[in-house]
Amino acid sequence: MNRQSWTVETGVGLFLLIGLVCVAYLSFNLGDVRLWGGGDYMVHARFSNVSGLKKKASVTMAGVEIGRVEDIRLEDGDAVVTLRIYGVPLEEDVIASIKTMGIIGDKYIAVSAGASDERIPPNGWIRETQPPLDVEELIGRFVFGSMEKK
């Protein structure tokens, strides 16, 4: 093996190594690709209204991200949201509510911890849900003076 071919092959090897490391960083760190799932599981939640919630929105518990919104679909007039949970066990009586980051921020799902000993199995359902606060309706009621309680 002469010196010239050693240089070429080393150069290409170095190029491949650096390029693949960059691809891996972009895919796994930034692109959030999970090769083996890492104990992820799905749960479903039924909401009367999910206005403003988008796919890939965060699912948090105590402010810490524990999953993402995987899918939103309509079923019997209600919105059914499928959540991908990153391996955190959820008690059977957790409450999922749709909240907003700041005043004009994106919608996300906040899950408050439950007290039950039972866990929600994969593909199970969150029973207690709260739809997002309808700010427009509240402002409308305030502005137009219809303050009767619903």
Add this chain to the structure above:
Amino acid sequence: MTDVWHLLNQLGRWGLNHVRGTGRAGVFLYETVRGIFRPPKKFHSVVRHMYFIGTKSFFVIGFTAAFTGMVLGLQGYYTLSKFGSEGLLGAAVALSLIRELGPVLSALMVTGRAGSAICAEIGIMRIEEQIDALECMAIDPHAYLVSPRLVASLIALPLLTAFFDVVGIVGGYLVGVALLGVNPGAYVDGMQKSVEWVDVSMGIVKSILFALLFLWICTYKGYYAGVDEGRFGPEDVSRATTDAVVISSVAILVGDYVATSLLL
């Protein structure tokens, strides 16, 4: 009357030449792709071309990427600070690099550095009748000359694009965080929250498309340098090289628009 006939003749010849050229370019690409699976074996040839297209482009790509990221950091900071949202700088820099600037700028730089050289090399082989000699020896010139370069560029350009993205993000970080005082946690967190796999895959698909485009055009122009004119001189190679770089650059920008509209 003869002038009108002459004009019509010229118009017809111009149209036919372009139709013939387009068809020939299509057949050229078909022969090149088919040549990947035909003898001779290409491993060492692919490695040699990857060294030329990939390894030797490292510095120019690194410099371009660093300064692109730095200028994005500067511009982004002054725009975002008007709205008090400097924390979004990481997301702005990373998304612009990964979705658009990384694939396009690295393809343009590689076209300028490697595409022109490839075109000139194959063009010189044409005017020195080396391609005819290959055909005389029953060696398929497409499989021998063009296919290894196509494989090498299809592997090298996506990797160079990823390198461009990462160096650009670091450049944006240096300017945004070290120079202008953006919160480092906000920069990295904003980037990680906003970049999705679909953005990364879009960049990779685009860079594969651009690799195919620039190599196809540069090798085609070199392969047929001076053939239509019927004379094989150095000026035909230089004209082919200029055409190759100009057409490739325009094709990359047009291809970028088409790919973005299809992938979004």
